[in-house]
Amino acid sequence: MGLKEKLAGLNKKGSTLTIQRNAVLEYLYENRTHPTVEEIYHSLKEKFSTISKATIYNTLEFLKNHGLIHEITIEKGKLRFDYEVKPHHHFFCHKCKHVYDVDVEGCPLAEKKMIDGHKIEELRPYIIGICSKCLQKKKDSW
């Protein structure tokens, strides 16, 4: 979904589109690197010197609850966020700590609404390993 479309959805009764919320969503739109909260905060702080970390957290929670962004819990102890909400897999390299998007066809859960009587709201298919770049680095060092 485009940025304008998402922003428009926020400007309805019950929710306010503030410059901070605009800035966070725009940052995620432009940075598809699955940034951490700290990265988002640090970058926005340059533009908006008074922006608070609490606002970053509140806004990310707000955007998540409106289904506009996804939370990623692939790395222990810290949150990352993703502008893309269409179902896709994430690959985490435990060497360089990068998160890669991966497309996997034929997931049997893709269209399911329920499993074992539980209501499915979101899929978080994570893959852990060593990424192609780090594999190459290792080869080079031989």
Add this chain to the structure above:
Amino acid sequence: MGLKEKLAGLNKKGSTLTIQRNAVLEYLYENRTHPTVEEIYHSLKEKFSTISKATIYNTLEFLKNHGLIHEITIEKGKLRFDYEVKPHHHFFCHKCKHVYDVDVEGCPLAEKKMIDGHKIEELRPYIIGICSKCLQKKKDSW
């Protein structure tokens, strides 16, 4: 894999089977509820009053690195651990914070060693939603 089998594997050169490590592994064997670090610590503290949280963390890391247990990062901000290392899905209920085991047949990643040039070491297929019990509670309150 049985508990004895896992314990035996630890008693080889390069690794020591201490009573603390024994206790942590045994706790996970007996408690398949995907406990948090705090839960493990709190419970073991009753048996071994001097056991340290650092030991819990060290031991969990040690057992994980030996492939005997799995780390679960399904809930933001805290680690959980699983005695079962055979591939299976986890369902997290964001109402009651329980983690359920779920079997999903036909995962296209099941046998894959590589994807997009990245080396796959571990799959963490997480599902988020509302569990059957919490759905029932909601119905009851109507």
Add this chain to the structure above:
DNA sequence: TTCTTGACTTAGAATCATTCTAATTTTAAA
């Protein structure tokens, strides 16, 4: 426009989870 009310933002404190440190204890091997 001005007023009012509720929603949002802010800075910093508080909390919670995890890691680090340095001292002590335990273990395995000589």
Add this chain to the structure above:
DNA sequence: TTTAAAATTAGAATGATTCTAAGTCAAGAA
């Protein structure tokens, strides 16, 4: 036994997230 390496311990330090209370802003009513 003795010794050296490995493991454990208590508590401090760090890092991430949440909370708090005060101040600011925005949208609708008068």
